[in-house]
Amino acid sequence: MQELERITARRGELDVLTEELAKQLAEVQAEREELVIAERVLNRLAEQDRAAAGAAAPFPGRVAGRAVLLIPHRGENPDETALPDDYRMILAIVQAADGPVQVRAVGEELGLDVAVRGKLEPLRAKMTKLADRGWLHKRPDGRFTARR
Numbered sequence: 001m002q003e004l005e006r007i008t009a010r011r012g013e014l015d016v017l018t019e020e021l022a023k024q025l026a027e028v029q030a031e032r033e034e035l036v037i038a039e040r041v042l043n044r045l046a047e048q049d050r051a052a053a054g055a056a057a058p059f060p061g062r063v064a065g066r067a068v069l070l071i072p073h074r075g076e077n078p079d080e081t082a083l084p085d086d087y088r089m090i091l092a093i094v095q096a097a098d099g100p101v102q103v104r105a106v107g108e109e110l111g112l113d114v115a116v117r118g119k120l121e122p123l124r125a126k127m128t129k130l131a132d133r134g135w136l137h138k139r140p141d142g143r144f145t146a147r148r
Contacts, residue, residue, distance in 0.1 A: 074134035100143035
């Protein structure tokens with residue numbers, strides 16, 4: 001009978017040890033996942049720094065599982081070829097205009113359904129991004145002009 005008690009006691013010890021090791025393993029796996037995410041973020045930041053330091057072409061990246069493009073800041077010698085095609089078309093339309101243009105006018109030129117406000121919001125976001133990066137100038141009245 002002592003053998004049976006010893007076996008039962010040892011099995012209890014091993015059960016406790018198994019629970020402790022499972023808990024440690026879960027903690028290690030969680031920390032590893034955090035490190036993988038941190039590594040991805042640092043790689044993206046390094047790519048953005050390299051792009052801002054002079055890389056001409058935008059690069060596709062992934063944020064929250066969605067593809068995004070980096071729109072470079074306009075430098076001393078602006079190179080419009082660094083912009084994606086749709087941004088270049090927007091820039092060309094604004095540059096060809098006689099004066100400040102509204103988002104609606106650019107949307108009409110691009111062939112968007114301007115009667116639906118939801119169709120213009122993505123265009124407004126792109127034009128605002130171009131203004132934030134120095135390619136366009138956004139006036140207080142919400143219209144845009146080209147930078148000379």
